[in-house]
Amino acid sequence: MKSLFEHGPSLRTRLLLALIIAGALMFLDHRLQTMQPVRSFLSTATAPVQYLAVLPEEVMNRVVYLATTRSALREENLRLRDELLELEMAVQRLNFLENENARLRQLLGSEVRQASRRMVAEVVAVATDPFSHQVVINKGYANGVYEGQPVLDNRGILGQVISVARTTARVILISDQSHAISLRAERNDIRVIAKGIGDLNQLELSFIPHSTELKEGDVLVSSGLGGVFPEGYPVAQISSIDRDERLQYARVLVTPFAQLDRVRTLLLLWPANATEQPVYDEVEDVD
Amino acid sequence: MWIKSGLLPLLLSYVIALVLMVMPIPTFLEAWRPDWVSMVLIYWLMAIPHRVGVTTVLVMGLLTDILMGTTFGVYATGLLIIAYFTLRHFQRIRNYSLVQQTLVIGLLILGKRLIVYQLEHFLNDAAFHWSYLYPVLSSMVLWPWLFLVMRGYRRRYLIR
Secondary structure, three states: OOOOOOOOOOHHHHHHHHHHHHHHHHHHHHOOOOOHHHHHHHHHHHHHHHHHHHHHHHHHHHHHHHHOOHHHHHHHHHHHHHHHHHHHHHHHHHHHHHHHHHHHHHHHOOOOOOOOEEEEEEEEEEEOOOOOOEEEEOOOHHHOOOOOOEEEOOOOEEEEEEEEOOOOEEEEEOOOOOOEEEEEEOOOOOEEEEEEEEEOOEEEEEEEOOOOOOOOOOEEEEOOOOOOOOOOOEEEEEEEEEOOOOOOOEEEEEEEOOOHHHOOEEEEEEOOOOOOOOOOOOOOOOO | OOOOOOHHHHHHHHHHHHHHHHOOOOHHHHOOOOOHHHHHHHHHHHHOOOOOOHHHHHHHHHHHHHHHOOOOOHHHHHHHHHHHHHHHOHHHHHHOOHHHHHHHHHHHHHHHHHHHHHHHHHHHOOOOOHHHHHHHHHHHHHHHHHHHHHHHHHHHOOOO
């Protein structure tokens, strides 16, 4: 159906032109990977949209904070102080163990592990397709964030940074279908690869023989192989093992420790050997 | 006057759609998040097709790609194809009753999501989940209300 006064090229021509442009961009981006600078620039340009998206929540939080009563605050303060005391005691022990570990490693002639630096970041936006599990955080290359940087929450590894803009960065979660992470079982050091299957609460281990020694409930920690993730952080726990002999490999599902479905605050990690340095906004805790 | 009337409100509606697309919401609603960008674009395409056309759709598609972190052009392609059908039949869709419109919108959004899925499958080996099609239903439920709100908005700010 044509409208009476149509100017310029026909609708079909225009559609074709636009599709060609989109197709060319897709080719450039996916096959030749030449779009990274453009992507970085445009991400910086669209950052306001992402900040707008969390604005209502921030206003809500502020209102809730303003409405908190004095006694509730005092109670929370007390609770936090107790918690702090407990953590401080744990840290004392940890320091002792770290020193001991360093000495033992020296005796063994292996490299002493360096402390890593970290920074707290907040999620400003999410990408919600089942086949792309990504979040956008409020730190970018202005803060020293770099591509391939490991990201954690208070329970375990969340994912890694895949693209960086000036004040935002995009983090791919370990549950994304295109992500895999090398792990090892804490109990018996079996090395495995956990692949995302597009489910926030589940990952799958690839190529596990039926005769595996893994058991349900085994804790898997990062193996440090591959150089992206530091060694020894908890990642997931085995939730089910299906030894169906008709299949080539056992089907092993694991549940990640990190709460991928409700991630709000997360931790960026700079391993000791990273070339980039964190740039803190204000004075923050460094160790 | 080369700035047509209601340019700012028009742009504002796009920004709002983009914001709603990336806004963090509770997990149980996540899978049901309506396809805001598609709905807003379809509305403008059928309400003022002489003004909002293929170029707008292309730009919005690329912005969506940036915000969702997909390969450039994936969402753009999906949106362009449904925009073509909307533009071809805008006079018909415009005169449908709200119920009929809702069905058409459902079909269009289903089409868009299938195209996007197909491209993602082709490029990044995406696996299919039924939950990926839930937004078709939630968008259909929302369409009549969105349509009325948008019509009021268009008349109020003289976007034509």
